[in-house]
Amino acid sequence: xxxxxxxxxxxxxxxxxxxxxxxxxxxxxxxxxxxxxxxxxxxxxxxxxxxxxxxxxxxxxxxxxxxxxxxxxxxxxxxxxxxxxxxxxxxxxxxxxxxxxxxxxxxxxxxxxxxxxxxxxxxxxxxxxx
Amino acid sequence: xxxxxxxxxxxxxxxxxxxxxxxxxxxxxxxxxxxxxxxxxxxxxxxxxxxxxxxxxxxxxxxxxxxxxxxxxxxxxxxxxxxxxxxxxxxxxxxxxxxxxxxxxxxxxxxxxxxxxxxxxxxxxxx
Numbered sequence: 001x002x003x004x005x006x007x008x009x010x011x012x013x014x015x016x017x018x019x020x021x022x023x024x025x026x027x028x029x030x031x032x033x034x035x036x037x038x039x040x041x042x043x044x045x046x047x048x049x050x051x052x053x054x055x056x057x058x059x060x061x062x063x064x065x066x067x068x069x070x071x072x073x074x075x076x077x078x079x080x081x082x083x084x085x086x087x088x089x090x091x092x093x094x095x096x097x098x099x100x101x102x103x104x105x106x107x108x109x110x111x112x113x114x115x116x117x118x119x120x121x122x123x124x125x126x127x128x129x130x
Numbered sequence: 131x132x133x134x135x136x137x138x139x140x141x142x143x144x145x146x147x148x149x150x151x152x153x154x155x156x157x158x159x160x161x162x163x164x165x166x167x168x169x170x171x172x173x174x175x176x177x178x179x180x181x182x183x184x185x186x187x188x189x190x191x192x193x194x195x196x197x198x199x200x201x202x203x204x205x206x207x208x209x210x211x212x213x214x215x216x217x218x219x220x221x222x223x224x225x226x227x228x229x230x231x232x233x234x235x236x237x238x239x240x241x242x243x244x245x246x247x248x249x250x251x252x253x254x255x256x257x
Binding site for chain 1: 157160161163164167171174175180182185186189198202205206209212213216237240241242244245247248249251252256257
């Protein structure tokens with residue numbers, strides 16, 4: 001059987017920053033898949049009872065895990081924003097090079113602002129307590 | 131005869147199931163996850179410190195439990211589709227590709243089953 005044309009790989013293209021956005025979309029998606037595993041463990045521990053829940057949450061409260069949790073939060077925000085951009089593309093909007101660059105800049109800006117807000121809300125306990 | 135027919139005749143066309151597979155399932159789950167994700171983050175924020183009691187009272191509300199089930203199931207599905215695309219693109223060799231696909235599917239089903247069971251157990255007051 002003749003080989004079908006494969007998707008050209010990264011080394012084929014001249015670098016453009018929109019590429020890094022696309023790569024980041026995939027990378028954050030994979031990170032979130034791992035985060036889903038954590039979500040299931042968290043829910044399972046809550047269902048198992050207060051003791052096991054406390055064990056899991058106190059482990060998650062330690063420094064290194066906090067960094068991982070913050071990473072998941074950033075990935076979540078970015079992946080969601082980039083996903084919205086993909087949905088517009090799916091309907092045929094914003095494909096022009098200039099438009100894609102502009103939406104890319106908006107995406108980064110929005111992701112930074114929303115992430116900063118959520119990081120503050122989740123990691124500064126006083127922020128969410130009225 | 132369309133260009134697609136010519137390409138297919140030359141065996142250079144699409145493998146024919148790619149578009150349907152991707153569009154129908156990955157995109158629909160992406161759509162569903164837009165509101166569900168916003169709801170989920172809002173819910174986590176409303177837990178205020180992640181105490182066990184807060185989680186239990188959150189998921190004891192029927193609609194919240196239903197939305198949590200939808201979020202877990204849809205996320206697992208979306209994640210499974212996404213990981214599959216990445217495996218298809220970057221894992222080469224028939225055997226390793228198949229193995230990676232199976233491993234991903236098993237883990238995703240496990241995650242979905244665990245998450246759903248946990249939510250239902252709490253929702254039914256059996257925590």
